[in-house]
Amino acid sequence: MNINDSESIETNVLEAKQIHKSFILExxxxxxxxxxxxxxxxxxxxxxxxxxxxxxxxxxSLLAGLDQPTTGQVKLNGDDLTDMSEEQLALKRQSDIGFVFQSFHLIPTLTVRENIEFPLSIARQQNTKRVDELLNAVELTHRAMSFPHQLSGGEKQRTAIARALVAKPKILFADEPTGNLDEKNADQVMQLLLNLQQAFNTALVIVTHDPSLAKLADRTITIIDGQIQ
Ligand SMILES: Nc1ncnc2c1ncn2[C@@H]1O[C@H](COP(=O)(O)OP(=O)(O)O)[C@@H](O)[C@H]1O
Ligand SMILES: [Mg+2]
Structure with a gap:
């Protein structure tokens, strides 16, 4: 290993190499x-x-270990996600990866607090202070006991963001996180994501259609027909 390799391992939280993904359809x-x-x-x-x-x-979904590439490699913090058992991958997702979906994916039978706690509870952990900190960071302390159906779209997405960050992931992925929100809520959610990225020093990878948001990014990657341009 040369010096450049060891540097890249230290500073790159994510490295994807020559990823191909094919589906067989009919x-x-x-x-x-x-x-x-x-x-x-x-x-x-x-x-x-x-x-x-x-x-x-x-x-x-390949970068976040939710699915596997047909060929190629995805390394998170030096660990190869494409070379792990389902169990190892699940643990890695719990500890290092946060994911925010366009359509929130909250658990309807759990309160806001319980949704945020959920990743900790499946890892058999408890951290009331961390959950309180996240509730405060997403300005939902007053809605902690509410259920998802009682929330606005913006509040649902703020809950999902808090849930994605509760286990202190190294990287947060968000797939069109403001796609289901009106302009005011979309702005608020974006601002929040940026504030939290800075506050927790979490890497942030967002899929977006919004050029004003892309302008705020350190870097933009454009995909055309399955390839980086
Ligand atoms: N599970 C799947 N089976 C077959 N085709 C798929 C599957 N998932 C995605 N695709 C196809 O891959 C292409 C890219 O989809 P997607 O990644 O959702 O695009 P984007 O998020 O940029 O809109 C689309 O043509 C879609 O139909
Ligand atoms: Mg999409």
Missing amino acids: QNQIDVLKDISLSVQSGEFVAIMGKSGSGKSTLL
Whole structure:
């Protein structure tokens, strides 16, 4: 290993090398991602842009270990996500990776507090102070006992963001996190994501259609037809 290699291991939280992803649909192979290589540094904010259907969500789910590439490698903090058992991958997602979905994916039968606590509880951990800190950070302390159906879209997404950050992940992925929100809530959620990225020094990778948001990013990656441009 040369000096450059050891440097890249220290500063890159995420490294994807030559990712390909194909699906077989009615006996036809569809190549959705083609030869994608990218890296994200610790604490960096990267925006991913591209037309609908270009492969952004597929890419994000591979980078976050929610799905596996057909070929290629995804390394998180030096650990190869494509070479792990389901169990190891689940543990890695719990400890190092946060994910925010466009459609929130809150658990309807749990309160705001319980939703935020959920990643800790499945890891058999408890950290009331951390949950309080996140409730405060997303300005939902007063809604801690509410259920998702009692919340506005913006409040639901703020709950999902707090849940994604509760276990102090090294990297937070968000797939069009403001796509289901009106302009005012979208602005608030974006501001919040940026504030938390800075406060917790979490790397942030966001898929977005919003050019004003992409401008705030340290770097923008554009995907056209499954390839980085
Ligand atoms: N599980 C799947 N099976 C077959 N095709 C898929 C699957 N997931 C995604 N695709 C296809 O991959 C392409 C990219 O999808 P997606 O990553 O969701 O794009 P984007 O998020 O940029 O809109 C689309 O043509 C979509 O139909
Ligand atoms: Mg998508």
